[in-house]
Amino acid sequence: MYFTSDNASGAHPEILAALTRANDGFARSYGGDAIMERVTSQVREVFQHPEAAVYLVATGTTANALSLAIYSKPWSAVFAHTDAHIATDECGAPEFYTDGAKLIGVPGDHGKMTPDSLAQTIGRIGEAGVHGVQRGMVSITNVSEAGTVYTPAEVAALTAVAKKWALPCHLDGARFANSLVATGASAAEMTWQAGIDVVSFGGTKNGCLGVEAVVMFDPEKAWEFELRRKRAGHLLSKHRFLSAQMEAYLTDDLWLRLASRANAMGARLAQGVAGAGARHQHPAQANMMFPEWATGTHSRLEAAGAAYYQMPASEGMEAARLVTSWNTDEAEVDQFLTALRA
Numbered sequence: 001m002y003f004t005s006d007n008a009s010g011a012h013p014e015i016l017a018a019l020t021r022a023n024d025g026f027a028r029s030y031g032g033d034a035i036m037e038r039v040t041s042q043v044r045e046v047f048q049h050p051e052a053a054v055y056l057v058a059t060g061t062t063a064n065a066l067s068l069a070i071y072s073k074p075w076s077a078v079f080a081h082t083d084a085h086i087a088t089d090e091c092g093a094p095e096f097y098t099d100g101a102k103l104i105g106v107p108g109d110h111g112k113m114t115p116d117s118l119a120q121t122i123g124r125i126g127e128a129g130v131h132g133v134q135r136g137m138v139s140i141t142n143v144s145e146a147g148t149v150y151t152p153a154e155v156a157a158l159t160a161v162a163k164k165w166a167l168p169c170h171l172d173g174a175r176f177a178n179s180l181v182a183t184g185a186s187a188a189e190m191t192w193q194a195g196i197d198v199v200s201f202g203g204t205k206n207g208c209l210g211v212e213a214v215v216m217f218d219p220e221k222a223w224e225f226e227l228r229r230k231r232a233g234h235l236l237s238k239h240r241f242l243s244a245q246m247e248a249y250l251t252d253d254l255w256l257r258l259a260s261r262a263n264a265m266g267a268r269l270a271q272g273v274a275g276a277g278a279r280h281q282h283p284a285q286a287n288m289m290f291p292e293w294a295t296g297t298h299s300r301l302e303a304a305g306a307a308y309y310q311m312p313a314s315e316g317m318e319a320a321r322l323v324t325s326w327n328t329d330e331a332e333v334d335q336f337l338t339a340l341r342a
């Protein structure tokens with residue numbers, strides 16, 4: 001009953017098998033490997049964008065921070081939800097790699113910005129002239145930190161606001177596959193067709209060992225990205241091991257199959273938890289949820305062997321964050337629900 005995070009799960013056997021295959025013999029280093037060439041074609045096909053520039057890095061923080069860096073100046077304001085991972089959980093990496101851009105929190109219920117909250121926040125910034133940071137770019141997280149999901153129409157409504165000020169838009173897709181499965185959208189619909197310029201396309205949480213793709217729809221930014229990745233120390237010499245993971249991840253829709261399982265287990269858990277009388281703090285729309293239950297429940301669940309993060313709760317209540325993974329099984333979910341109901 002392990003629900004702490006989807007990156008607490010292991011790597012899928014098909015990913016490990018691909019790594020073993022890639023281990024044979026010699027391959028060109030630093031991204032010049034033949035597998036990477038195939039990955040670029042695969043990603044372009046998935047995103048239905050024949051010119052997309054594709055680069056691999058080992059962590060989501062790198063993908064995000066370098067994506068922001070190619071579109072920011074040191075005096076830029078980067079607009080993102082107040083609870084966005086880039087603002088709360090990346091130890092200042094976005095500020096560091098952008099040479100000082102300032103993250104500006106945008107409010108919104110359930111982890112989501114709205115066109116109004118974004119427009120108001122962007123409107124306020126830049127009024128101080130030379131004394132303040134300047135409007136820079138927008139970053140949207142899908143699946144959000146609250147476990148909610150933006151539809152492509154909602155992404156497009158946000159990017160439309162950004163485009164009024166000619167601001168580029170980034171999508172933090174650490175759980176991109178889960179967002180597509182939840183909405184039924186295609187990768188193209190969720191990104192460039194909705195006004196996104198650059199995506200952090202996650203693999204690690206969804207069954208890879210450690211790989212994320214940065215996908216840019218403006219190839220003119222590609223060279224700068226390459227330079228920044230190298231300068232940051234994130235160009236892996238044995239790059240073929242990143243490429244091999246991404247190739248296996250995209251082959252035969254493994255990425256979507258794994259996210260479907262995680263989301264299905266999320267739905268089963270969310271329904272069961274609500275059925276047991278808990279209240280969800282946010283709509284549970286993918287593989288992450290935040291239920292609130294009566295005081296004393298944590299100790300009971302922990303005694304039964306459940307693992308998850310405890311969260312801030314309403315007065316007199318307890319709250320949890322539960323995350324399902326590509327390898328969560330039904331028995332585990334049902335065992336948790338039995339313990340909750342006991």
Ligand SMILES: Cc1ncc(COP(=O)(O)O)c(C=O)c1O
Pocket residue numbers: 058059060061062064085086141145172174175204
């Ligand atoms: C929404 C989101 N973005 C980015 C990341 C960063 O990933 P990493 O821990 O690989 O740097 C995470 C990881 O928890 C995440 O949840």
